[in-house]
Amino acid sequence: MQTHIFYINTDGAANMFTEDGSAVKLDENGKAAVTVDFACVRCHETGDLVELGNFAKNFHGTDDSVSQLEHIGLNPGLSGNWWGGSDRSGEGFLVEVANSSGALVLIGSFYTYDPDGNQIWLIAVGAADGSMETDVIFYINDGQKWGTDFDPADVNQVEFGTGTFTFPACDVGHVSITPNATFMGQGYGEIAYDLSRDITDYKVACPSLVLD
Structure with missing residues (x-):
């Protein structure tokens, strides 16, 4: 036209x-x-x-009174590697925002450590409902074995706690995690810190238009 x-x-x-x-x-x-x-x-x-x-x-960013993702919210352009900067070097998040069965969801994989220093993975899942923030549930899996002994029937998914991801712009974010009573009793405590892109030259369009 x-x-x-x-x-x-x-x-x-x-x-x-x-x-x-x-x-x-x-x-x-x-x-x-x-x-x-x-x-x-x-x-x-x-x-x-x-x-x-x-x-x-605000496609051209002329209104600087609102954040970059104020109107768009969580979008697939946020997918990638995120970390808490040099103070949290050695742990971080793999974040993916994508359509699942017609709904936009955020899936986050958190590679971190237990209170004894052993490396663990936490998996976060939450709805991306058009805002800049989503509440998630964190899970931790066990029961699997390495290599040829792996059997998906052995997977035991345990709810670890709750958390929140906030992304006001394409290159900055924030995460908070609250373990449940069971894991609090094992020595895990609440954490919260700011996030930034681990790979700054990420070559993805953000904000991105979400299409089926």
């Missing part, structure tokens, strides 16, 4: 034309705007209009 209208109305339910379809609708300031269905759907055919509208808001 070619147009001389330079503004996009990011309301996914908005109509670009007057009720009789004879003219472009003007706002209270006499300004016309292209709606999301005309501006975005031609290229992003499977995109939901609400999602496309959120992606279009």
